[in-house]
Amino acid sequence: MNALNRLKNITMNPKAELKEAVASGKKVIGIMPYFCPEELVYAAGMLPFGLWGAEMQANESKQYYPAFICSILHTTLEMGLKGELDDLSAVMIPISCDSLKGMGANWEAGVKNVPVINVAFAENRKIAAGIEFTRSQFRKIQKQIEEIAGRTVSDDEIRKAITIYNENRCAILAFSKAAATHPAEVTAADRCAAIKAGYFMDRAAHTELLNEVTAELENLPASDEGYLKIVTTGIIADAPRLLDIIDKNKMVIVDDQIAHESVNARYVIPEAEDPVLAMAERLAEIEGCSVLYDPGKKRGTQLVEMAKNAGADGILFILTKFCDPEEYDYVPVKRMTDSASIPMLQIEIDQQMTDYGQPESAIMAFAESLR
Amino acid sequence: MADVYTMGIDIGSTASKCLILKNGTDISGYAVIGAGTGTSGPKRSVEQALSNAGITINEISGITATGYGRNTFSEADWIVSELSCHAIGIHAVFPDVRTLIDIGGQDAKAIRVSTTGKLENFVMNDKCAAGTGRFLDVMARVLELDVSELAERDAMAENVVNISSTCTVFAESEVISQLSNNVNICDLVAGIHRSVAVRTAGLAKRLGIVEPVAMSGGVALNSGAARALERELGIPVRIPPLPQINGAYGAAIYAWEHRKQER
Ligand code: SF4
Numbered sequence: 001m002n003a004l005n006r007l008k009n010i011t012m013n014p015k016a017e018l019k020e021a022v023a024s025g026k027k028v029i030g031i032m033p034y035f036c037p038e039e040l041v042y043a044a045g046m047l048p049f050g051l052w053g054a055e056m057q058a059n060e061s062k063q064y065y066p067a068f069i070c071s072i073l074h075t076t077l078e079m080g081l082k083g084e085l086d087d088l089s090a091v092m093i094p095i096s097c098d099s100l101k102g103m104g105a106n107w108e109a110g111v112k113n114v115p116v117i118n119v120a121f122a123e124n125r126k127i128a129a130g131i132e133f134t135r136s137q138f139r140k141i142q143k144q145i146e147e148i149a150g151r152t153v154s155d156d157e158i159r160k161a162i163t164i165y166n167e168n169r170c171a172i173l174a175f176s177k178a179a180a181t182h183p184a185e186v187t188a189a190d191r192c193a194a195i196k197a198g199y200f201m202d203r204a205a206h207t208e209l210l211n212e213v214t215a216e217l218e219n220l221p222a223s224d225e226g227y228l229k230i231v232t233t234g235i236i237a238d239a240p241r242l243l244d245i246i247d248k249n250k251m252v253i254v255d256d257q258i259a260h261e262s263v264n265a266r267y268v269i270p271e272a273e274d275p276v277l278a279m280a281e282r283l284a285e286i287e288g289c290s291v292l293y294d295p296g297k298k299r300g301t302q303l304v305e306m307a308k309n310a311g312a313d314g315i316l317f318i319l320t321k322f323c324d325p326e327e328y329d330y331v332p333v334k335r336m337t338d339s340a341s342i343p344m345l346q347i348e349i350d351q352q353m354t355d356y357g358q359p360e361s362a363i364m365a366f367a368e369s370l371r
Numbered sequence: 372m373a374d375v376y377t378m379g380i381d382i383g384s385t386a387s388k389c390l391i392l393k394n395g396t397d398i399s400g401y402a403v404i405g406a407g408t409g410t411s412g413p414k415r416s417v418e419q420a421l422s423n424a425g426i427t428i429n430e431i432s433g434i435t436a437t438g439y440g441r442n443t444f445s446e447a448d449w450i451v452s453e454l455s456c457h458a459i460g461i462h463a464v465f466p467d468v469r470t471l472i473d474i475g476g477q478d479a480k481a482i483r484v485s486t487t488g489k490l491e492n493f494v495m496n497d498k499c500a501a502g503t504g505r506f507l508d509v510m511a512r513v514l515e516l517d518v519s520e521l522a523e524r525d526a527m528a529e530n531v532v533n534i535s536s537t538c539t540v541f542a543e544s545e546v547i548s549q550l551s552n553n554v555n556i557c558d559l560v561a562g563i564h565r566s567v568a569v570r571t572a573g574l575a576k577r578l579g580i581v582e583p584v585a586m587s588g589g590v591a592l593n594s595g596a597a598r599a600l601e602r603e604l605g606i607p608v609r610i611p612p613l614p615q616i617n618g619a620y621g622a623a624i625y626a627w628e629h630r631k632q633e634r
Contacts, residue, residue: 357439361439361452361453362493364451364452365455368454368455368490369454369455369489369490369491369493
């Protein structure tokens, strides 16, 4: 599986991708979670580079954030403060949650070499005024991107970028489906690494590699016998030790509602006269993510449906430590999975965690209770 | 037919417990050593349990390791989570128990046991030591008492003092300030027990309480803490005769059941 190995290598060393892009004369824009209009960056001929924290200890960031802020923000800020992201031409920072709201100001105060592009969406993203607000913000961001790129970006270029991103979204879903029946060939860590690589490389190239892996898997007999089928939900689930525990307990991820993985892939941008309006409309459609205002609490309903469709034995709610939106969501989600009689285990994860004893015991016990 | 011995070893964070079972039913020997994973505790607990049982390791036909340090015990034939072992262990003592509250050295768990003794569901505490055995150790030290004296002091309490159940460090400073106000130590001890009980009852309620309820783990040896939990839950709580080795007992039964299947 050459293509899979290439994707894994990219995920293992994203900074090498960043250096290589910059060396080839490409400008790179950091993209923080969630739902930034990165298609605009791509349309301007620059590389969008995902910033979802890293497995590391954060020290300097504690001058800007208290300890009880999620590790995605701490470790991303830490990398910025240490100059590890100085190759970026700018960083897009949205205001999707209370903790992210302070990120732009913290970044500006501490990271002198990388300017911030603030990203605001309408909280009421589904109403007409909300869609119009998001569209106008995206157009404003387009101007900032054009300034960095030193050229204008046409609607045609945005449409092309959207097509490439839409193809990538479909490729991620197809790969996830193929991986669901091939745990012997694609471990939980491989699955995550293959999807995650897209955050650091050209999306068209990512699609090509992913499609290659999917085609290879589809030609192999299923290898999921004896595995427990699991659906994951949460913000991020890329901790190698967590994924290793999932594998060790003979569990296979059959679908995910993880913001870092398939949530973004599940919704394509419709074709439209005004491509930026279409991007705002797509944002109004997305369900299943705690940072998007959801008065109907559809996340739980979607999760139950996903679990039923995939024939899942259980759900892992992977809670990012100190993430308020996720903690608020947990209760209604748990009520819905309980009433659908789908077992769900909550485990708490932190990128600065070194001891996995508790999640290991909990996942093992969960697997034992499901068998 | 020759007797068949199996062993269960529960390697916790602060203690190692080993139990030897004869023919799946009789406890031949057991040992509790106050040193957990990464220490000589596991080895010493095995040696002591074997010596109590009067047999050698060669006579053991199967070993199940459980607990936080389960993966470090290389002689194990099976590795099983402590939650499943606790469910098996309590089912063997009280077959009708459906909810088990286990308070160990550094964690607390509420476990739903099926009518056949299988782990059905569970909730574990978060990382803070509040509501665990460690919390009681810290408080006993502040009060210049041995943990074994806590139950007796609790029984003499008249006005239970309110102690925070959220954080061990905050609770410790609360206890210190109460001490400097000359509050009666017995009332303080009862407050500390209530604090553990509030926290643990919250955990059990998150799981949903199905009666009958039992309690295991080292803290169950402290009748003050056990009474406080009963008061907090408003229902009786049963304690097995050997609460601290319930996990090791379940592990030894697991080994017996699996050897039996192989025969
Ligand atoms: S949504 Fe949660 S995980 Fe994401 S940045 Fe905000 S607090 Fe952190």
